Amino acid sequence: LGMPTFLGELGLLGIPVFYVLGLISVFITVAIMHAFVKILGGKGNYSATFKACVYGATPSLLLGWLPTVGIIFAIYALYLMIKGISKLHEITMLKAFVAVFVIPLVIGIILGIFAAAIFTPFTFLGPTGSFLEILRPFV
Numbered sequence: 001l002g003m004p005t006f007l008g009e010l011g012l013l014g015i016p017v018f019y020v021l022g023l024i025s026v027f028i029t030v031a032i033m034h035a036f037v038k039i040l041g042g043k044g045n046y047s048a049t050f051k052a053c054v055y056g057a058t059p060s061l062l063l064g065w066l067p068t069v070g071i072i073f074a075i076y077a078l079y080l081m082i083k084g085i086s087k088l089h090e091i092t093m094l095k096a097f098v099a100v101f102v103i104p105l106v107i108g109i110i111l112g113i114f115a116a117a118i119f120t121p122f123t124f125l126g127p128t129g130s131f132l133e134i135l136r137p138f139v
Contacts, residue, residue, distance in 0.1 A: 044089040049085065056077050
């Protein structure tokens with residue numbers, strides 16, 4: 001038996017692996033959001049950010065799987081996170097909105113554009129990589 005090349009090949013062993021990776025990703029995500037909140041003047045600690053994120057996400061995690069109503073609960077969860085960050089870090093709702101929604105959205109768009117620029121030569125322009133020549137000054 002060789003080592004699995006992908007986590008999906010772990011079978012039942014993959015369940016605890018993905019569970020642990022999920023837990024780690026929650027703490028990392030909250031740490032990144034906490035950094036954004038601190039940059040915007042938040043006074044609370046990491047624990048306050050964690051509470052706001054976990055309590056805020058609860059409605060979406062419980063009922064977000066419902067087909068139509070899930071969107072409403074996702075929006076409500078976003079509102080609860082913003083409200084929690086605002087109260088626990090003593091910042092305005094606008095600053096909390098920027099920390100929770102706007103900054104991650106902008107970073108996601110930038111990463112999406114970067115990923116598209118990297119993978120576009122391999123999917124649309126063929127193996128020549130001519131699109132990478134355009135990005136060479138920036139890389």
